[in-house]
Amino acid sequence: AQSVTQPDIHITVSEGASLELRCNYSYGATPYLFWYVQSPGQGLQLLLKYFSGDTLVQGIKGFEAEFKRSQSSFNLRKPSVHWSDAAEYFCAVGTFIQGAQKLVFGQGTRLTINP
């Protein structure tokens, strides 16, 4: 069965600093990988996704992620964070059953931004 691990429960960075959020997955086949962001009291918003092809994928809000098959990782990065990036971030691996995308989520990483 597939699983996702986000090793960091909580990360604090200063505004303007770079950011990397870690994600490791377990899945036998080529994975569909996602990063979602959840602002306080809100639903989840898709940041980016990887299905195939270029292993470096660009997303919204200046985020990018790199798929590394050898390390089973899909880490999220941003060169310079803004105070509005404070949120909870979820990595997910997806499979299809009867055409339906089923997501397995990691535990989430809460990002705090220091001014």
Place this chain on the structure above:
Amino acid sequence: NAGVTQTPKFRVLKTGQSMTLLCAQDMNHEYMYWYRQDPGMGLRLIHYSVGEGTTAKGEVPDGYNVSRLKKQNFLLGLESAAPSQTSVYFCASAGGYGANVLTFGAGSRLTVL
């Protein structure tokens, strides 16, 4: 464009009471999902539906029932609520066969005393 709408947003129940959460989407999506979110556990799939009149179990289905009588609505029911069902519930939907992006609602916070 409302997207995915969940009602109610907040609810407090006593143990043993029943209730229904309603999810409505206006995007003509085929697939709908119910997830629960608990601290430190991410989101876990409760039930999902691949079309009107269909339902299927997810990862944590026990204690919940669902119905998809109309394509745009997906109901999540708790027949006899337990404190372990205190959680934030998220509904999501996705377009057609192979659709790979889920659109989430804003969530419904349920507390069972």
